[in-house]
Amino acid sequence: MIVRINGSPEEVRDRITAAELVTERGLNPEAVVIEVNRRIIERENWDETVLSVGDSVELVSFVGGG
Amino acid sequence: MKDIFNAGGKELTSRFFLGTGKFSEKSLVGDVIRASGAEVVTVALRRIDSGSKEENILNYIPEECTLMANTSGARNAEEAVRIARLARAAGCGDWIKIEVIPDNKYLLPDNAETLKATEILSAEGFKVFPYMNPDLVAARKLEDAGAAAVMPLGAPIGSNRGFRTKEIVRIIVQEIKIPVIVDAGIGRPSEAAECMEMGCSAVLANTAISTAGDPVGMARAFAQAIEAGRLAYLSGKPAREFTARASSPLTGFLRNSGRD
Numbered sequence: 001m002i003v004r005i006n007g008s009p010e011e012v013r014d015r016i017t018a019a020e021l022v023t024e025r026g027l028n029p030e031a032v033v034i035e036v037n038r039r040i041i042e043r044e045n046w047d048e049t050v051l052s053v054g055d056s057v058e059l060v061s062f063v064g065g066g
Numbered sequence: 067m068k069d070i071f072n073a074g075g076k077e078l079t080s081r082f083f084l085g086t087g088k089f090s091e092k093s094l095v096g097d098v099i100r101a102s103g104a105e106v107v108t109v110a111l112r113r114i115d116s117g118s119k120e121e122n123i124l125n126y127i128p129e130e131c132t133l134m135a136n137t138s139g140a141r142n143a144e145e146a147v148r149i150a151r152l153a154r155a156a157g158c159g160d161w162i163k164i165e166v167i168p169d170n171k172y173l174l175p176d177n178a179e180t181l182k183a184t185e186i187l188s189a190e191g192f193k194v195f196p197y198m199n200p201d202l203v204a205a206r207k208l209e210d211a212g213a214a215a216v217m218p219l220g221a222p223i224g225s226n227r228g229f230r231t232k233e234i235v236r237i238i239v240q241e242i243k244i245p246v247i248v249d250a251g252i253g254r255p256s257e258a259a260e261c262m263e264m265g266c267s268a269v270l271a272n273t274a275i276s277t278a279g280d281p282v283g284m285a286r287a288f289a290q291a292i293e294a295g296r297l298a299y300l301s302g303k304p305a306r307e308f309t310a311r312a313s314s315p316l317t318g319f320l321r322n323s324g325r326d
Binding site: 006007027028030031032033035038040042058059060061062063064065066 | 086108111122123135148151153273
């Protein structure tokens with residue numbers, strides 16, 4: 001299915017969870033914040049957050065900044 | 067007596083806020099923070115590029131530091147609020163530097179949108195540190211909106227052009243009660259010292275340090291300048307005169323009386 005990740009459409013497998021998305025992309029879960037359809041997903045809810053077709057997902061993390 | 071800086075509900079001993087952007091090596095960040103003595107360190111939040119294996123900046127920031135995420139990238143209040151909430155969810159705590167910047171050439175902030183974001187985030191319990199264009203009316207409104215401090219710019223971000231806004235910042239320092247932290251454009255330790263001599267509560271610097279030949283040395287130089295400027299402010303500035311005031315006795319010496 002297609003979801004939008006950080007603004008770009010991407011193919012992901014059906015019923016993927018937020019937690020799986022993070023680990024399958026090789027991201028360090030400690031360093032990531034996930035927003036799905038503009039709602040922040042708290043880390044304890046990543047496992048039960050199942051993505052659906054057309055969801056808009058933001059994956060963000062901290063970088064250096066002033 | 068110890069000179070404590072109360073900001074955002076914390077007692078700070080350092081008046082040097084440090085930004086972590088633009089360091090050539092992330093591994094430098096820890097050494098620079100230690101050399102600076104900074105207790106408040108800023109970070110930014112960005113979308114993760116797929117494929118990039120960028121290391122987490124937080125790994126390089128000593129645990130005892132207070133993190134202050136900025137909302138860089140926000141072009142209006144709504145985006146700033148969204149970024150602030152993401153930063154808090156990411157475990158960054160509740161200190162937030164509001165940065166609402168609609169233009170990319172001079173990176174000057176939008177004070178009206180900054181005020182809106184400050185109102186919303188203060189009400190949500192954030193400690194809000196708004197980056198602003200120096201303006202007394204806007205500073206008063208930010209104070210009324212619950213800002214923890216105001217952060218007027220000294221010159222455009224990253225320009226190293228120094229404390230160009232001093233006339234207006236001086237007025238803000240005189241007229242508002244919350245701390246005034248000069249943020250952006252400060253390029254030399256002497257300029258940071260000038261901010262502190264004037265009575266500003268702290269200085270935030272980033273580019274001046276991260277782009278110096280020796281960032282660790284420059285961090286130390288800024289720390290000393292900020293301390294010196296603060297001590298000068300606390301010691302009461304001496305008066306300025308248009309004519310000389312002798313510092314040694316001027317009674318006739320090695321001169322015959324009656325002659326010039």
